[in-house]
């Protein structure tokens with residue numbers, strides 16, 4: 154039976170809002186303390202520049218930036234007096250992001266050196282000790298790391314090893330562990346480092362039921378969604394809550410909400426699990442969840458009210474994989490009936506169900522930005538993706554959404570299997586033709602991932618050879634094609650049109666990454682921004 158749980162969110166992700174997963178777990182279990190080491194990591198990095206306490210600072214000082222500029226950039230992003238001046242915003246975000254890239258790269262390398270060679274620079278060790286000090290001072294009897302994206306793994310491995318030297322039990326779970334969770338208990342690298350010395354157990358899929366059983370001391374054989382090691386690595390069956398209405402709203406108590414790198418508190422909220430569409434041939438997102446379930450509209454309204462009351466929050470990020478237009482309609486209707494004074498953004502698929510009246514209703518209810526899964530401006534590629542969208546519908550949705558006052562961020566995939574040079578040029582023409590309706594264009598490279606429909610039926614997508622990734626943690630594979638461009642080849646064509654692409658994104662090229670900030674700008678520049686929140 155564990156009594157002092159430390160839920161830890163590790164670096165490095167944009168520190169604009171508190172993490173959601175561990176806030177849900179804490180609420181469900183009714184115990185534990187939250188540690189956002191990602192936020193502390195960014196704060197400590199800014200401080201380190203002043204103190205010149207990491208080698209990277211010495212490298213940057215007087216060359217890329219002065220400590221004072223970085224300190225000012227951090228203050229700018231946090232306190233927000235000049236936040237909504239686009240020019241100032243872009244200068245300060247650029248300073249902050251470029252500096253953090255250097256720090257991330259140095260500390261990631263140090264963390265992995267510590268894992269593999271047991272050696273680390275004194276400066277990095279001091280930094281990590283400082284980062285871990287609140288967790289150590291809490292004297293946990295169990296530390297649970299939450300890994301939302303794969304790139305947090307290097308820090309988790311290093312930090313877990315440091316905690317293990319003090320015999321603190323450590324477990325790991327999170328959204329990005331659906332692929333090969335057993336890797337966290339296996340022997341890795343040429344030196345065969347045994348990670349089962351770092352972790353007592355690994356949780357994949359949804360964590361509530363399994364973590365509850367684990368901390369209550371249930372036999373490992375009986376716990377769902379767990380991976381553990383006896384003589385061999387054992388992965389138990391997946392399970393999950395059939396009714397997500399039984400969950401309480403996330404508990405953000407203990408997070409320093411005013412300290413995030415956004416001038417307003419923005420809270421994440423999950424209103425459904427999985428994806429109602431589940432057909433896109435590249436996607437494995439829906440595999441992070443047990444199956445598709447929605448929280449009832451009434452519960453979501455209660456959550457929003459409760460979070461607003463407890464944290465004085467007016468801005469929300471609905472972090473669902475994808476929200477159905479019917480659900481947007483129901484939610485908007487109830488928000489309007491309840492006269493909730495909130496602003497939010499979410500992901501959606503641009504289908505014709507997003508009618509002008511629905512989009513207007515969404516705006517009135519507080520939707521200020523939608524992240525649309527556009528993916529391509531070429532119908533043949535949309536069909537290869539099985540997106541279930543058409544070019545005329547996408548154009549109509551972007552236009553009416555824009556006219557309703559909603560900011561459209563669109564996701565685009567570069568180098569989808571079978572794409573030709575003409576398709577890429579056609580995409581670019583489509584984006585430039587519709588640029589007046591697009592606020593941010595976020596491009597990403599196609600990746601072939603284990604578990605996707607393309608991976609399972611490569612021949613249908615002209616993929617002739619798949620090479621498994623030697624990195625046991627990563628689902629991404631190299632591949633060869635018989636027709637069409639490889640992803641990097643498509644990216645090269647995009648790069649030639651960099652200027653046109655850059656000019657499509659309005660206000661800031663950083664919104665693809667800092668989406669919470671996009672919401673704040675979209676509201677600030679709207680006809681009826683929230684004031685005095």
Ligand code: SF4
Pocket residue numbers: 428429430431432433436437438439474475502526
């Ligand atoms: S890409 Fe989005 S809409 Fe498509 S299956 Fe994945 S989560 Fe669902």
